[in-house]
Structure formats: C-alpha cells, structure tokens
Amino acid sequence: MSELNVRYGQLSDLNSMIQLDRKLYPQDWQVERAFVEQLLERNKRVYKIVADNGELKGYCSLIPLDKRMFDQLLFGQIDESRICHHALAYKKGKDVYIYFSSMIVDILHEDRKKYSRALILELLDWIEDIQGTGVVIKEFGMIAITEAGNRICQRLGFKKAGEVKEHGETYNVYKGTVEDVRAGIKVKHLMG
Template structure:
C-alpha cells in the first residue's frame, strides 16, 4: 500500500454539499478529467452556488476534492435546450432554479467526476453513486417534483456509469465541439431501482 492510499484510507470520507472554499479544488479535478471545451470558470461556479447552493455535491479527503456530482434543476424548455444543443452549459446560471419552494423541475446531471488517478477512486465513485438516491429523496421531501433527469456523457466511462445506474441512451447524440456525445435520460424511479 502506498502512502497516498494509506492516507486516503486513514480518513473516512462522505458526500457533502460543496462550499465556496471548495471551488478551486472542484475546478482542479474538473480540469484534470474533462476536455478543455467543457471547462467552466471559478466565477461560473460561484454564480451557480449563489443561485442554488444545493447543486454541487463533493467527496473530500484531507480537504482535497476527490469526487463531484452536480444536479442542476431547470424548467423543461431549458432542460431540453441543453440536451439537444440549442443552449450551452455556460448559459445555465441564468436559468437555474432554486429549491426555496415546492416546484416541478427537470434535472440536468451536469457532472459526475472522480479523481481517476487516486487509488481509492472506486470507493469514491461508490460513495457518490450511493448518495444520488439519498439526494433525490431529500429533494422530494422538500416538495421538489423531479419530472426527469438527463445527462450528456463526455467520456465512455461516464456513459457506462450512467447506463448502469438507470439512464437510457437516446438515439440522437448531441453534436457539439466537433464531436458526438451520447444523451441519456432517466426517471427518479429508474435511478433509485438501479442503485439501491
């Protein structure tokens, strides 16, 4: 066992809501994993947190971000615009909904990232995936009715994870940045059934 692995194992880790002080670590991990055309700025993340501080979920070990998943609540028109490419992610902050009162939302599963260079990556991924049904249940208890959850798979591994947890791949991919990306959709029930 190397020192990095034993260091990760010596501290328990869990999923928490991201705070402003997590932004730099979140972006460092994002930049390590996602292609440059999918990168966002620190200002963008801060603006999203200001509008809805409940959308970013992180796994930290010794104050270092080791995993992230993000669920953005949108209205149906904006959600469909993201999934069909008529609206870009960089414009989402002006469309993001809050959780201040009960409402109907469509969730854009904007990110699922784990530090693939860490020996504990599988444990981080399991922790994140097991947290997703808990988060969906928490939102339901707040009166948030989730009509559907959609995602765009940036990597093949991302697509594999999404299909394992209940997402269905759509026939029409998203053509963007000179590439084709699979679009996936799921119901809350499908995700809960596949994860729990």
C-alpha cells in the first residue's frame, strides 16, 4: 500500500530532487546543488516535497522576493540562477512576492496525478504557514516552461502577465494572488 507524505524539503532531499530534475527538465532549467543549498540557508520554507513510501516523487518551490527582484526575474532582467542570493526570510510585517519557481512530479510514474494533486492541495496549508509568520503575500508569479506549467497557472486562477525570453525560447509569465490560489484549488478540489 502506498504511503504518501508531503513535507518541507531539506538538504537530505537534495540528491533526489536533482535526480528528478535531470530526468524531466531541460538542462537550462535544472536545479543546481549550490542554488538549493543557498535557498535553504536563507529560508527553510521554500521547498515542499511529496514522497511515496519514503521515495521522493515530486517537489514544489515558493521563493519569497522583494518587489524589484520579483519583477526583474519575471521579465527576464535577472537570471533565475541568481535569485538564491535574494530570497527573503519570513519576517513579521514584511511584504513578499512569491516566485512559484517549480512544481515537478515524476510524470513517468503511474501515480503522477496523485503526486501533483497532493502538492497542489498542500499549497493552502503552505500559504497559511507563511502568513502565520506575519508576512503579507502581495503576489505570486510563475514562468511556465511546459504546457503542464501553463495548465497549473490557469487552474490556480493566475492571469497571463506577459512573456519572457529565456535560453532562446519564449515562455508565458503568470501572476496571481493568494485569493486566486485559494479559489483555484477549491474549484479543482471540488471538481475532483
């Protein structure tokens, strides 16, 4: 029987995250060890992983940034590989802009939809946890590099905010609010 667990990602998950990334993402978008280490050093709440019987099957990352860095990232003025140095800690009274940098599950596994669903539903608790620190989430942003990424953004109620050219390709940029995420997940959850 399958035992599904969703929790915050830790350094001990890093090798499995990198393996999954290499298996599924184009090389230009694969996570680097130093990047993850730096992010986790700055904020322990940037990754959530889904494990099945102890084996990592997917992960998601929400990276808190200030407004300037958030906008520069979404519109191609700074490379994603540099934002690890700009990730914010959650401090009471601080405004944060959340870069939804990845949601990846093992799409070759027969239970991939179950893993995706677990991560998406976890977003509600994750948002509550972040807001519980006293920060104000002003906006979410995502660069969708796959069709699945476009679908996730649309299902979460994010609106297309433009396009960005990265690594010789053009990708859609989406933005949304906490309310968009909550409404999108509730609708998706009710629809099954």
